[in-house]
Amino acid sequence: MAVTSPRGSDLVLQRLMSLHPKIIDLTLDRMWRILADLGHPERALPPVIHIAGTNGKGSTQAMLRAGLEAAGARVHAYTSPHLARFHERIRVAGELISEEALTALLDECEAANGGVPITFFEITTAAAMLAFARTSADWTLLEVGLGGRLDATNVIEAPRLTVITPVSLDHQQYLGETVGEIAGEKAGILKRGVPCVVGRQEDAALEVIEAKAARLGVPLLVQGQHWHVAAEGGRLVFQDETGLLDLPPPRLLGAHQYDNAGMVVAALRHLGFGEDACAAALTRAEWPARMQRLVSGPLVELAGTAQLWLDGGHNPSAGEAIAATLDGMGAHPTWLICGMLNTKDVAGFLRPLAGRAERLYAVGIPGEANTLPAEATRDVARAEGLEAETAGSVAEAVQAIVAQDPAARILICGSLYLAGRVLQENG
Structure with a gap:
C-alpha cells in the first residue's frame, strides 16, 4: 500500500x-x-x-x-x-x-x-x-x-x-x-x-x-x-x-x-x-523570500514592533538589487541578518549593502553542509565596511537587534536555503 x-x-x-x-x-x-x-x-x-x-x-x-x-x-x-x-x-x-x-x-x-x-x-x-x-x-x-x-x-x-x-x-x-x-x-x-x-x-x-x-x-x-x-x-x-x-x-x-x-x-x-x-x-504574483515582509509567526512575535523582511538573493547582482530596493523603501535604520553558502561570492554580495545597514549579524545555515561559518561571513562583512557580529541563530540575532533598536527594519538575507529555514521555523 x-x-x-x-x-x-x-x-x-x-x-x-x-x-x-x-x-x-x-x-x-x-x-x-x-x-x-x-x-x-x-x-x-x-x-x-x-x-x-x-x-x-x-x-x-x-x-x-x-x-x-x-x-x-x-x-x-x-x-x-x-x-x-x-x-x-x-x-x-x-x-x-x-x-x-x-x-x-x-x-x-x-x-x-x-x-x-x-x-x-x-x-x-x-x-x-x-x-x-x-x-x-x-x-x-x-x-x-x-x-x-x-x-x-x-x-x-x-x-x-x-x-x-x-x-x-x-x-x-x-x-x-x-x-x-x-x-x-x-x-x-x-x-x-x-x-x-x-x-x-x-x-x-x-x-x-x-x-x-x-x-x-x-x-x-x-x-x-x-x-x-x-x-x-x-x-x-x-x-x-x-x-x-x-x-x-x-x-x-x-x-x-x-x-x-x-x-x-x-x-x-x-x-x-x-x-x-x-x-x-x-x-x-506571489513569490516568497523575494523582499517578503513577514507578518506573523514566532519570529515576528520575537521582533515585536520591528519590521522583519526576508530575501533569498545570494550573488553580487542580487546584492545590488537589494541595496536599490532598500534605497527605495525610505529612510529607516536597517539591520541585516546574513547566512551564506561557502560556494558564493560573499564579498560581492555584501559590498553593495555597505553603508546601508546599521550592523550585520552573521549566522550559519542550520542543516546545510555547505554553510559558511558565521565567523567567516562576519570577517568578510567587516572587510567590506560593515559593522558585523555573529549570532548563534536567526532568533538570537533578532533579539540582539531589537534590544538595541525596537523599531528596526530587519532584513534576513544571503541564501535561499536560509530563507527556507526561516519560513519553516516561522510557521
Missing part, C-alpha cells in the same frame, strides 16, 4: 539523494535514458515556456503564471530550489502536487531508474515531467535549475517560447568564469526558430545570445531594442512595436522587478494575451 504521509515522499527523496556521488554533474545522457524508460513524458507536455538566466527566473515565472491563470489557462510550473517543502517545486494545473501523487511518481521514477547513477535534480525533474504529461493543462512553465545547455530541463525539442533573464556571475565553477561564457550556457535553451524574450543584459552576454540566436534562426525580443519598460508616476509603462501599455506597478518589491515584469509583458504580448492578463501578471 502506498505511503501517503508527509514522510513517504521524504523517504524516497532521501534515497534518491544517494544515487549519484556528485550533487551537480552537468550532462543530459542520464536524463535522456530515464525519460526513454518512462515513455518520453517530455514529448507529451502542454506548450512549454522555458526560462533561464542568473537572476529573476523565479519572479518571472511567478508573474507569467499569474497572468496566464488570470486569462483562464491551466498552468503547470516547475521551479527550484524549494524553500520549505519539496512539493513547492511541482505545481500541477495550478495546484501544488499532493503528497500521495508525489510519492507515487517518485517511486515510479526510482523503479524505472533501476539504481543506476542519476542526480537528484535529474530524477525529480523526470518526475515533474511525468506529472505534467499525465494532467491536462494549457501551458507548462519550466525554470532551469543551473545553466541551461546541459540542465535537466533542456530536453524539450520545440518549446513555444524561451526567456533569458539577466545573466551575471554565479556558479562559475560549473558555467564559466566570464559573463560571456555563462551567457553561452544560458543560451543553450535556444531552439531553432523558437522566439526568445531577452531581459536586460551586459553587452558581453547579449553578444553571445545574439550570435547563438543568429545561428539557429531564433527571433529575439530584446529589452532596450524591441521593447522598453520603465517606472513612471507610480505605474509601469511598457512599449513595443504594437503600442504602449500603462500598467499597475509590480506587486513584488524592488526596482529590478520592473525589468522582470517587462519580460513577462513582452512574453504575454507575443503569445497574444491582452492588457488584462498583463496587469494580472504584475498584481497577482
Whole structure:
C-alpha cells in the first residue's frame, strides 16, 4: 500500500539523494535514458515556456503564471530550489502536487531508474515531467535549475517560447568564469526558430545570445531594442512595436522587478494575451523570500514592533538589487541578518549593502553542509565596511537587534536555503 504521509515522499527523496556521488554533474545522457524508460513524458507536455538566466527566473515565472491563470489557462510550473517543502517545486494545473501523487511518481521514477547513477535534480525533474504529461493543462512553465545547455530541463525539442533573464556571475565553477561564457550556457535553451524574450543584459552576454540566436534562426525580443519598460508616476509603462501599455506597478518589491515584469509583458504580448492578463501578471504574483515582509509567526512575535523582511538573493547582482530596493523603501535604520553558502561570492554580495545597514549579524545555515561559518561571513562583512557580529541563530540575532533598536527594519538575507529555514521555523 502506498505511503501517503508527509514522510513517504521524504523517504524516497532521501534515497534518491544517494544515487549519484556528485550533487551537480552537468550532462543530459542520464536524463535522456530515464525519460526513454518512462515513455518520453517530455514529448507529451502542454506548450512549454522555458526560462533561464542568473537572476529573476523565479519572479518571472511567478508573474507569467499569474497572468496566464488570470486569462483562464491551466498552468503547470516547475521551479527550484524549494524553500520549505519539496512539493513547492511541482505545481500541477495550478495546484501544488499532493503528497500521495508525489510519492507515487517518485517511486515510479526510482523503479524505472533501476539504481543506476542519476542526480537528484535529474530524477525529480523526470518526475515533474511525468506529472505534467499525465494532467491536462494549457501551458507548462519550466525554470532551469543551473545553466541551461546541459540542465535537466533542456530536453524539450520545440518549446513555444524561451526567456533569458539577466545573466551575471554565479556558479562559475560549473558555467564559466566570464559573463560571456555563462551567457553561452544560458543560451543553450535556444531552439531553432523558437522566439526568445531577452531581459536586460551586459553587452558581453547579449553578444553571445545574439550570435547563438543568429545561428539557429531564433527571433529575439530584446529589452532596450524591441521593447522598453520603465517606472513612471507610480505605474509601469511598457512599449513595443504594437503600442504602449500603462500598467499597475509590480506587486513584488524592488526596482529590478520592473525589468522582470517587462519580460513577462513582452512574453504575454507575443503569445497574444491582452492588457488584462498583463496587469494580472504584475498584481497577482506571489513569490516568497523575494523582499517578503513577514507578518506573523514566532519570529515576528520575537521582533515585536520591528519590521522583519526576508530575501533569498545570494550573488553580487542580487546584492545590488537589494541595496536599490532598500534605497527605495525610505529612510529607516536597517539591520541585516546574513547566512551564506561557502560556494558564493560573499564579498560581492555584501559590498553593495555597505553603508546601508546599521550592523550585520552573521549566522550559519542550520542543516546545510555547505554553510559558511558565521565567523567567516562576519570577517568578510567587516572587510567590506560593515559593522558585523555573529549570532548563534536567526532568533538570537533578532533579539540582539531589537534590544538595541525596537523599531528596526530587519532584513534576513544571503541564501535561499536560509530563507527556507526561516519560513519553516516561522510557521
